[in-house]
Amino acid sequence: MKQASHTLTAPAAVIVIFGAAGDLTKRKLLPALFNLASQKLLSSKVAMVGIDRVEMDSEAYRQNLNQEISSFVGKGFDQKLWDANVGRAYYMSGDFRNAESYKQLKEFLLEVDREQEAPGNYLFYLATPPSFFGVIATELGKAGLSQESDGQWRRIIIEKPFGRDLESARELNATLHRSFAEHQIYRIDHYLGKETVQNIMAYRFSNGTVEPIWNHRYIDNVQITVVESLGVEDRASYYEEAGALRDMIVNHLLAVLSVVGMEPPNSFSADAIRDEQIKVLRAIQPFDPQRVLSDAVRGQYGGGRMGKGDDVCAYRDEPGIAEDSPSETFVALKLMIDSWRWAGVPFYLRTGKRMPGRYSEVVIQYKHAPNMMFRGALERRKDIGSNQLVLRIQPNEGISMEFNAKVPGTAFNVSQVRMDFDYDDYFDESNTASGYETLIYDCLCGDATLFKRADNIEVCWELVQPILDVWKALPPRSFPNYASGSWGPEAADELLARDGNDWRVAK
Ligand SMILES: NC(=O)c1ccc[n+]([C@@H]2O[C@H](COP(=O)([O-])OP(=O)(O)OC[C@H]3O[C@@H](n4cnc5c(N)ncnc54)[C@H](OP(=O)(O)O)[C@@H]3O)[C@@H](O)[C@H]2O)c1
Incomplete structure (x- = not known):
């Protein structure tokens, strides 16, 4: 019988996505948010604010999403659920390099908090080219958007790649730390979310x-x-x-x-x-x-x-x-x-x-068995494979173990056989999750x-x-x-x- 995991709803927050008109947002982040909502893991007070340089307002952004979202979510898309949630998606146009955008964002977020009765927690997701990671973190800091107070948290998710060599990675860490404390910084590796x-x-x-x-x-x-x-x-x-x-x-x-x-x-x-x-x-x-x-x-x-x-x-x-x-x-x-x-x-x-x-x-x-007592019975020791454990990450997530078994018959021959565990056979959620669901959920939960x-x-x-x-x-x-x-x-x-x-x- 298939089993589903039961988890608590993540705390309410506004998720601010920099690069809202970009590829990652459309293909991964919005479907992940949709999947989280459909699993009832998002609070009804979670809102999303997209920022990008394309000029449009929230209404136009929602209309764009309406047209595209079903193809990005793929199977499992539920129109009713989408219609009930799309009103919590907002959009603000702005240039990441412009300090003025961050002042506007601060005001915009207060508006959204009021409209959604959200508690003032912000998760900044940097779905932007890497050259903007440092700039955005710095500007958020200057605008006072990285400071936590009165139990309201501020977190920042940084996409990969994190630097292009040791020196640039160190520099980026130093820049981030000037605006955010380490506990506020979530450097993503969607592999770890798998x-x-x-x-x-x-x-x-x-x-x-x-x-x-x-x-x-x-x-x-x-x-x-x-x-x-x-x-x-x-x-x-x-x-x-x-x-x-x-x-x-x-x-x-x-x-x-x-x-x-x-x-x-x-x-x-x-x-x-x-x-x-x-x-x-x-x-x-x-x-x-x-x-x-x-x-x-x-x-x-x-x-x-x-x-x-x-x-x-x-x-x-x-x-x-x-x-x-x-x-x-x-x-x-x-x-x-x-x-x-x-x-x-x-x-x-x-x-x-x-x-x-x-x-x-x-x-x-694994190593060969220490003493090959069958050596005499078989041609060569190599004919008996050693145990192999395979942890499959994608596709067909699962685990298999290869081991030796006697081939039926009067002659004594040994052959490798395999025991398989497939995620899909036991659990419900593995089809839809890209890793981003887990990571966004975990970040919301701290x-x-x-x-x-x-x-x-x-x-x-x-x-x-x-x-x-x-x-x-x-x-x-x-x-x-x-x-x-x-x-x-x-x-x-x-x-x-x-x-x-x-x-x-x-x-
Ligand atoms: N795409 C993926 O599947 C994927 C997977 C893993 C990691 N990532 C990482 O995720 C990040 C985003 O990737 P992506 O593929 O989504 O990039 P993208 O498609 O280029 O999205 C970035 C968005 O930011 C906008 N933008 C650029 N400069 C701006 C500025 N100064 N002010 C305001 N908006 C600006 C871009 O607008 P324009 O289009 O007009 O430039 C674009 O809409 C990257 O760090 C990437 O390495 C992506």
């Missing part, structure tokens, strides 16, 4: 059988893969600046690693969990230039064929991409963690575009567990900075070095082959 990433914590820390074997004595290696079949699509200008290392490794894969690798926290409080995550990130062996050359692989897709389908062009032939672009669309890393738990266990991270499939998963590759703290951001940048430096100093000579529709450059396979391992390919 059910399955949280389920890794639930799986590890609520099952007595898991933790005892979650260490170097039983685990041979860990693989974290986040790949997609799409190319750069319409993100050319962003991607040319960012590349896969900044876009995916710093933001998402290290977040997943921290959940897989952390020690059990003392409690389920935000800081207890984030303290443990930061400890494991700090324990990753730093890269020096030599290790960058041996343990960091970069790639860029060439033309090719996706599955049995279309021929697609090379990254450098995509619109808006330089013909000699050095941006990487693929990264594979081998990380080693200096801790008692993980000594000697490689963590392999891999992300790429134009791969044969779109999926995100964590593979826990729960920062799934958001990144300043020190976490800086430690991640410290780790990748030497890679950025070496890659900049040594421009890639072999790009493009993998065909679209393949699993990336050969060097990524060699990275594991050197250790006697290979990447798991999702079945």
Whole structure:
């Protein structure tokens, strides 16, 4: 039987979205707010104020939303619910760089509070290009909109990317801290909001059988893969600046690693969990230039064929991409963690575009059984696979365990079989949630567990900075070095082959 989770309604607040006419707001934030409302997790006194430079009033904004929202929410859209809630969406046009906009916003918010009988709590969501994060936080501070008083809270959600290197991340943290205290800052990583990433914590820390074997004595290696079949699509200008290392490794894969690798926290409080995550990130062996050359692989897709389908062009032939672009669309890393738990266990991270499939998963590759008593009965020890636990983040969220079973028959043969748990089979909500629902809800409730703290951001940048430096100093000579529709450059396979391992390919 399917089970639904029951949670309390989040406290009332005005959610102010900077970048209200932008892509993220339409595709993710508004559907997330709608889904929260449909699950009755939003107070009836929650209002939304959108700000953007497009000139229009609240009425025109609502009309726009009326036309678009059903396609963005997709299945599960309920017109009646929308009609009942759209009146709580407001719009103010303004320029993020203009101090006057913030004075107007202050007045506007007081109006909205009065109209909605809201208690004066504000959540500022910066769904804007990253160059505005510092400016908006500073202007909010100057306008007195970051100050908390009389039990009224002020929180700010910062989208990714958080900086583009160590120095800019430090600068941005310093700028934010001039207007907001750390407890008011929620740095988003929608990966941490995903059910399955949280389920890794639930799986590890609520099952007595898991933790005892979650260490170097039983685990041979860990693989974290986040790949997609799409190319750069319409993100050319962003991607040319960012590349896969900044876009995916710093933001998402290290977040997943921290959940897989952390020690059990003392409690389920935000800081207890984030303290443990930061400890494991700090324990990753730093890269020096030599290790960058041996343990960091970069790639860029060439033309090719996706599955049995279309021929697609090379990254450098995509619109808006330089013909000699050095941006990487693929990264594979081998990380080693200096801790008692993980000594000697490689963590392999891999992300790429134009791969044969779109999926995100964590593979826990267990060691072989210590004594192969079947060795004599079978041809080779390799024929008996070791146990593999796969934590699937997307699509088909779930967990599967591969283990060996005897093949029925008179001969003694062993084959790998799989036990599967699919979220959809047990729980109701997993279809609709994008991660943003959880993160917005948690922020309204003041729960920062799934958001990144300043020190976490800086430690991640410290780790990748030497890679950025070496890659900049040594421009890639072999790009493009993998065909679209393949699993990336050969060097990524060699990275594991050197250790006697290979990447798991999702079945
Ligand atoms: N889109 C996604 O799926 C996604 C996913 C993860 C993270 N993010 C992050 O979310 C943030 C927003 O991304 P997005 O794709 O939604 O960007 P976007 O579509 O460019 O939206 C930004 C909005 O802000 C407006 N704007 C720009 N400068 C302004 C100014 N000076 N004053 C007032 N309004 C201004 C833009 O107007 P114009 O269009 O006129 O410039 C646009 O409507 C980025 O940090 C991005 O990295 C996005």
